[in-house]
Amino acid sequence: MDMSFSASDLGFRDEVRAFLAAELPQRLRDGMNGTPSVFVEPEIGLEWQRILHARGWLAYQWPVEHGGTGWTPVQRYIFEKECALADAPSLSVLGLKLVGPVIAHYGTPAQKSRFLDRILTGEDLWCQGYSEPGSGSDLASLKTRAIRNGDKYIVNGTKIWTTHAHYADWMFCLARTDPDVKPQAGISFLLIDMKQPGITIRPIIGMAGDHEVNQVFLDDVEALVENRVGEEGQGWTIAKFLLENERGGSCAAPRLIAELDRMERLSLAQPSGINGALGHDTEFSRRMARLKLEAEALEMTELRVLGELAQGRKPGPQTSLIKLVASSLRQHIDELAVEMFGYDGLQLATERPLYGNESPEPIGSKPAQLAMPTYLNSRAWTIFGGSNEVQKNIIAKTVLGL
Amino acid sequence: MEALGRGLVAEPVLDAAIIPGTLLDGAGATALLDPLMAGTTLVALAHAEREARYNLAHVGTTARPRGDTVVIDGIKSAVLAGGAADVLIVSARQSGGTRDRDGIGFFQVPADAPGVDRRSYRLADGSVAAEIAFRGVEVAASAQLPGDLDSLTPVVATARLAAAAEMLGLMTLLFDNTLSYVKTRTQFGQSLGSFQVIQHRMTDAYVLVEQARSQVVRAALAPADDFARAAAGAKAFVAEAALTVAHTAVQMHGGMGVTDELVIGHALKRIRVLALTFGDATAALDDYRRAA
Ligand SMILES: Cc1cc2nc3c(=O)[nH]c(=O)nc-3n(C[C@H](O)[C@H](O)[C@H](O)COP(=O)(O)OP(=O)(O)OC[C@H]3O[C@@H](n4cnc5c(N)ncnc54)[C@H](O)[C@@H]3O)c2cc1C
Numbered sequence: 020m021d022m023s024f025s026a027s028d029l030g031f032r033d034e035v036r037a038f039l040a041a042e043l044p045q046r047l048r049d050g051m052n053g054t055p056s057v058f059v060e061p062e063i064g065l066e067w068q069r070i071l072h073a074r075g076w077l078a079y080q081w082p083v084e085h086g087g088t089g090w091t092p093v094q095r096y097i098f099e100k101e102c103a104l105a106d107a108p109s110l111s112v113l114g115l116k117l118v119g120p121v122i123a124h125y126g127t128p129a130q131k132s133r134f135l136d137r138i139l140t141g142e143d144l145w146c147q148g149y150s151e152p153g154s155g156s157d158l159a160s161l162k163t164r165a166i167r168n169g170d171k172y173i174v175n176g177t178k179i180w181t182t183h184a185h186y187a188d189w190m191f192c193l194a195r196t197d198p199d200v201k202p203q204a205g206i207s208f209l210l211i212d213m214k215q216p217g218i219t220i221r222p223i224i225g226m227a228g229d230h231e232v233n234q235v236f237l238d239d240v241e242a243l244v245e246n247r248v249g250e251e252g253q254g255w256t257i258a259k260f261l262l263e264n265e266r267g268g269s270c271a272a273p274r275l276i277a278e279l280d281r282m283e284r285l286s287l288a289q290p291s292g293i294n295g296a297l298g299h300d301t302e303f304s305r306r307m308a309r310l311k312l313e314a315e316a317l318e319m320t321e322l323r324v325l326g327e328l329a330q331g332r333k334p335g336p337q338t339s340l341i342k343l344v345a346s347s348l349r350q351h352i353d354e355l356a357v358e359m360f361g362y363d364g365l366q367l368a369t370e371r372p373l374y375g376n377e378s379p380e381p382i383g384s385k386p387a388q389l390a391m392p393t394y395l396n397s398r399a400w401t402i403f404g405g406s407n408e409v410q411k412n413i414i415a416k417t418v419l420g421l
Numbered sequence: 422m423e424a425l426g427r428g429l430v431a432e433p434v435l436d437a438a439i440i441p442g443t444l445l446d447g448a449g450a451t452a453l454l455d456p457l458m459a460g461t462t463l464v465a466l467a468h469a470e471r472e473a474r475y476n477l478a479h480v481g482t483t484a485r486p487r488g489d490t491v492v493i494d495g496i497k498s499a500v501l502a503g504g505a506a507d508v509l510i511v512s513a514r515q516s517g518g519t520r521d522r523d524g525i526g527f528f529q530v531p532a533d534a535p536g537v538d539r540r541s542y543r544l545a546d547g548s549v550a551a552e553i554a555f556r557g558v559e560v561a562a563s564a565q566l567p568g569d570l571d572s573l574t575p576v577v578a579t580a581r582l583a584a585a586a587e588m589l590g591l592m593t594l595l596f597d598n599t600l601s602y603v604k605t606r607t608q609f610g611q612s613l614g615s616f617q618v619i620q621h622r623m624t625d626a627y628v629l630v631e632q633a634r635s636q637v638v639r640a641a642l643a644p645a646d647d648f649a650r651a652a653a654g655a656k657a658f659v660a661e662a663a664l665t666v667a668h669t670a671v672q673m674h675g676g677m678g679v680t681d682e683l684v685i686g687h688a689l690k691r692i693r694v695l696a697l698t699f700g701d702a703t704a705a706l707d708d709y710r711r712a713a
Contacts, residue, residue, distance in 0.1 A: 155675050157608040180676045225679055226686035232676070292474030292704075293520075302703060357693070358701060361474045362499030365694055367545040382498070382542050382552055383471060391545050395690070398671050399679045406675065408618055 024093065032097045039105040042070050048106040053374025053385070055392035056229040057399055059108045060372065061186050065141045067108040068115075072139050080116055080264075085123045085135050092325035096270055103273035112265065113145040113183065114138035118191045121208070121261050125249045134189075134210070148178040148192035148211070148235065149258065155180075156409050158193070159202040159255065163237060165194035165209060167244065172196070172209060174240045180403070184220050184233040187213045192242070193258055196251050206254035210246040211237075225399070227392035228369040263334050265404050270325075271345035272318035278352055279311050285386055286359055297359060310352055317344050336417045339410040346400035346407065353397040356390045363387035367395075422583045423637070426590020429684055429691065431547060435698065436501035439583050440466050441510055443576045444527070448566040453508060453529060465506035467497040467530075467553055468573070475700030477573060478522045482555065484513035484565075491565065493528060493536075493558040503551030504541030506532050510566070511555065512573075527566040534558050545690040577699045578649040581656035582640050584698035588663040589637050591688045591695075592630050595670040598684060599623070603673055619673065626669050629662040650709055657705035660696035667692050 024032070050063035058064075071077040079095055081087035090098065110116075119138050122130055137143040154161040163176025174194055184190070190211045197205035211218075219236040249257050286298035286307065297303050324337045357364040363383035370379045373389060381388035401407040415421040425434060438457070441464040445454040456462035473479030482495025493513050503509065509530045517524030530537065536558035539551045566572070600623060603614040613619050636655040643651035667689040671678035678685050696702070 150676070155608065157610075160609075224681045226681055226690065228681065290472040290474045292476035292479065297474070361471075361701075362469060362550075362697060363471070365499070365544045365550075365697060366542055367547075367690070369543065380540075382540070391693070395545070395686070396679070398668070398689075399676075401672060402675055402679065406672070408616075408672075411618070 024097070028093055028097060031094055032101065035098055035101040036105075038074060038076075039101060039107065042074070043067070043105055043107055047108050050372075050374045051106050051108040053372065053378065053389065054108075055227060055373060055389050056225070056231050056396050057403075058111065058182055058231055061111070061141075061144060061183070063108045063374075064111050068110055068139075068141050071110075072141075077110075077139055078115065078119070081119060081135075082123055085119075085131065086139055092329045093322075096273075096322060096325055099270045100273035103277045106277075109274075111144070111183070113147055113187075114143065116264055117147060117261050118145050118210075120264055121191070121248060121257055124260065125208075125253075125257055127245075129245065130210075130248065143188045144183065144186050146181050146184040146187035146190045146213070146235075148181055148190040150180045151177055152179050152234075156406060158258070159206070161193055161195060161206065163192065163194045164198070165196050165207060165242065167196070170244050172207075172242045172244065172247070174209065174211065174237050174242055176237050178235040178237065180223070180232045181220075181235045182232050184213070184235050185222065185230070189213055190235070191248075192237075193254050194242075196254075200252070203255040204252050206258070207251050208248040208254040208257045209242040210248065211240060211242045215240060217241075225396060227367065227395040229371065229392065229396060231396075262405065263338050270318070270321045271341065271349075272314055272321050275314045275345065275348055275352060276311070276318065279307065279314055281386075282352070282356055282359065283307060289359055289361070303359070306355060310348065310355065313344070313348050313351075317341070317348065320344070336413060339405075339413045340418075342404060343407055343410045343414070349400050350397050353390075353394040356386075357394045360384075360387040360390050364390045367391045422586035423590040423593075426587035426592075426691075427594050429591070429594060429687055431691075433502040433548060435580060435583050435587065435695075436548070437463055437465060437506070440501070440576055440580050443579045444510060444572065445566070447572050447575055448527070448568050450529075450566055462508060463502065463506045464508045464510060465500055465503045465551075466512075466576070467500045467503060467509045468512045469497060469499050470495070471498045472519075475704035476520065477577070477699070478525070478570060479520050480512050480514045480525050481519045482511065482513045484515050484526055484528060486562065487559070489562050490559045491528065491562055493530065493555045493560065495555055497553045497555070500551045500553050501548070503553055504539065504549035506551075508532060509537070509553065512570075522570050525570045527568065527572065528560055529564045529566065530555070530558060530560055534560065544694050546687070546694045547690075548694065574649055578652040580698050581652040581705065582637070584695040585633075585637050585640065585652070585656045585659040588659050588692055588695050589630075589633050591692050592633060592659075592663050592666045595666050595685060595688050596626055596630050599626070599670040599673050613673070622669055622673065626666045629666050633659045633662045653705045653708035656698070657702045657709060660692075660702050660705070663692045664689075664696060 047067050078086040079088040079090050083089045122134050151161050165172035165174045190213055192209045192211050193206050194209050195205050196207040217238040217240040221234040222230050223232045224230055287296045289297040291297045291300045366382045368379045457464045470481055484491045484493050509532055511528050511530050512525055515524050515526050536556045538554040541549050541551045544550050603619055604612055606613050636658045640651040640655035670685050
């Protein structure tokens with residue numbers, strides 16, 4: 020789709036294209052395409068991050084004074100679209116998109132200089148300590164307790180579903196500092212050093228055999244008071260600021276459209292069983308077309324939201340709309356991909372990674388090998404970052420006034 | 422089969438007993454059927470080919486006579502239970518074009534015969550399937566079973582009903598587990614089951630389980646001359662219902678649902694495999710409407 024971009028936007032697009040053609044190594048493209056899990060392993064993501072950082076294009080979601088690019092929303096969109104078309108690895112959101120903007124917005128000068136640059140360089144990897152075994156959708160009920168002791172908090176509790184905790188140097192953690200006020204008011208936003216005694220990480224293996232998430236036990240763990248972001252009790256406000264960034268603000272549609280285009284190409288090589296290729300089968304191509312329309316509508320919705328951001332409005336409940344549509348659409352795409360490969364789509368290799376020289380030989384083709392684990396992992400999209408049910412509750416309440 | 426599903430039994434009953442057993446039974450091949458039933462010999466049906474995509478008549482593998490032997494050449498894919506089988510029953514073309522219904526025969530081939538090259542791999546449910554190449558594999562002409570492609574019809578029908586019944590069992594397992602989960606898990610100070618949207622999701626799942634049960638019962642009671650059609654319909658219907666219930670079960674469990682630690686994920690993966698027994702829903706629906 021060629022949106023009515025200005026001449027300078029088109030010039031920018033060509034610049035991004037040329038950069039990707041020259042600087043994005045095939046190995047990283049293969050790594051991205053060979054990743055069935057939701058999040059890309061640091062060995063792939065970090066290298067791409069360094070290349071982007073060297074070009075000064077990494078922190079495009081950040082304010083200019085902290086290394087942001089100052090791009091217009093349309094430029095951000097063009098950048099993400101071109102990256103998707105080029106199979107660039109998705110960047111880890113934990114530092115760049117989640118805690119980075121929080122520190123840039125709410126952090127002290129000392130916190131900014133201590134943490135922001137190391138997020139960009141990839142020296143510090145982060146994890147998100149929000150969810151707990153008893154507090155998922157109802158995050159405000161969280162029980163992890165932080166008790167102040169001089170210039171430190173002593174933190175006790177259990178976090179769960181902590182993505183990439185096993186790689187992380189730091190955790191941004193919601194903890195209860197005041198149990199006597201209403202739940203939301205007693206929460207603080209703490210930065211916790213993961214390399215200290217008292218932290219135990221238990222891997223949780225997903226349905227497809229991938230290790231992405233963990234349970235993290237915090238036993239008398241220390242967090243310096245100077246590493247609290249915002250005031251004591253301000254954690255909930257900050258948590259919501261971060262969640263809105265998590266749910267929206269970047270573009271999901273370009274990757275989904277690129278994925279559908281790839282599937283369309285592959286379907287033209289898949290036998291239909293009767294005659295010719297599956298891609299020419301009426302029923303199959305109608306299903307593809309239906310998904311494509313949904314993705315194109317999402318792309319336009321995202322552009323409309325970007326247009327509002329350009330006028331200085333904040334991302335609001337539309338992020339819930341985008342999260343809702345994008346996550347369900349992704350699941351439908353991944354489901355159709357499994358079906359596309361016929362019996363070959365049933366294979367589930369448990370070795371990891373599925374890219375690189377050591378990866379197991381696929382049955383049929385590499386995309387067929389990736390289909391099942393991608394589909395299984397994809398079930399998580401409608402659960403994390405606020406489940407679809409929760410997004411619908413938010414829309415019903417804040418948009419529809421129900 | 423329903424009980425196997427309910428109990429999430431990971432044994433190749435369908436792949437190594439029902440499918441080859443029904444075929445051997447129909448062919449009157451007691452010499453191999455008896456050790457199969459006794460469990461002393463593992464037999465697998467090697468019929469599907471990659472280019473066939475569920476078209477049962479698509480057989481590119483050839484069987485050419487040479488004296489009083491037959492030489493088999495071709496590649497079979499997704500041979501369920503094929504990794505460990507002692508004997509393979511291989512469909513191969515003796516005459517006609519690749520998609521002709523006529524001209525297909527079934528041959529017993531020892532899995533260790535020269536020229537048989539197996540690659541085993543794991544399916545989503547953890548079972549082991551194989552991709553098997555036959556390169557100039559020579560067997561005695563007497564290794565051919567009586568019967569042509571039509572001898573697969575009762576095999577496909579029986580397998581489809583068995584798969585539907587097992588999926589039904591898995592659906593009840595998923596449903597019961599999820600129902601008790603939404604009753605006990607609390608968020609926002611109340612049980613998940615107290616939220617109306619969850620109540621409706623569970624009600625939808627309940628309806629699907631009951632409707633699926635009725636289709637399975639209906640196919641099981643079908644008269645012999647309508648059995649193949651009824652089994653195709655039941656399998657198409659139940660597969661779709663089972664996947665919907667499985668997706669609901671995962672979603673209702675939140676993060677727990679996507680882990681390998683609950684039966685939920687294992688049931689979803691088994692349903693995925695069963696749903697492709699002798700073709701997907703489109704293939705089964707086509708058989709159902711064509712045979713009408
Ligand atoms: C792959 C993955 C990665 C994750 N990464 C992180 C991470 O890095 N850091 C982190 O802190 N968390 C992470 N999460 C946790 C995620 O945010 C939670 O799983 C999510 O908030 C849901 O919580 P829960 O799993 O406890 O489910 P529950 O809250 O128990 O929900 C179970 C079901 O009930 C529904 N439900 C709940 N409340 C309502 C209601 N009021 N109305 C209607 N339906 C309702 C839900 O939609 C869901 O379907 C991750 C999760 C996954 C799956």
